[in-house]
């Protein structure tokens with residue numbers, strides 16, 4: 577993966593049928609979404625690596641303005657799913673539309689697990705955050721103003737004059753997330769964004785991400801390996817089966833935000849987590 581700030585990157589390569597712009601989907605029953613107008617509509621998605629079929633005729637609706645956690649057995653295809661939606665890897669067949677539009681027509685962000693390779697070490701944190709605006713040829717004064725406005729709105733309290741190598745892992749990942757948000761993406765993809773952080777930083781970053789989500793209202797799709805984290809952060813947990821992956825369950829998490837330490841012992845949270853664990857274990861046993 578290169579270090580291009582992905583918030584401004586879009587790719588037409590994720591489409592087997594790029595001529596579907598604006599086409600209404602057939603009335604396939606949506607998976608998930610609970611009747612809300614979907615933000616992302618996936619139909620007939622297929623993907624294989626060699627002889628291994630990861631997705632076969634996979635359908636999914638992702639609701640707008642929600643944080644979706646993707647969870648499932650190791651190697652089931654979680655990263656492959658968000659990478660296909662984000663156009664980082666091509667699909668073999670199927671259609672992915674964003675409110676009827678192609679990925680190339682929308683602004684999106686992608687936050688990688690490895691923040692060390694994602695940030696430019698020679699740039700101050702502030703300039704890293706502003707960089708996607710430079711790529712978009714936004715004038716310097718406006719870049720500064722928009723970056724300052726974002727920092728202000730999110731209430732981030734770190735010294736953005738520092739270079740990444742003078743920051744903690746969590747701070748660097750926070751800078752990566754802000755860089756993805758600076759272009760005001762319609763959707764943000766996060767692939768295990770905290771897995772390279774120590775536990776203290778992970779807890780800090782969960783709170784930061786929740787805050788950013790509440791503040792921005794951006795649709796977010798997060799791959800997580802930690803069930804508690806997946807449920808804690810989500811409006812819905814997408815539970816995948818072993819590959820070829822299907823939706824084992826798409827569980828709404830209606831626990832009020834902002835969530836905090838007390839959420840972890842909230843009976844509804846505990847019940848939902850137990851339910852997700854049961855579905856997960858059933859899928860693991862199926863293997």
Ligand SMILES: Nc1ncnc2c1ncn2[C@@H]1O[C@H](COP(=O)(O)OP(=O)(O)OP(=O)(O)O)[C@@H](O)[C@H]1O
Pocket residue numbers: 625626630648649650651652653654655656657
């Ligand atoms: N570029 C590739 N070439 C060949 N096989 C691949 C490639 N990318 C992924 N795979 C395989 O496809 C399957 C799904 O991979 P993916 O990384 O999407 O799973 P995941 O659920 O995110 O995995 P994990 O839980 O280990 O993070 C795995 O078996 C993986 O080995």
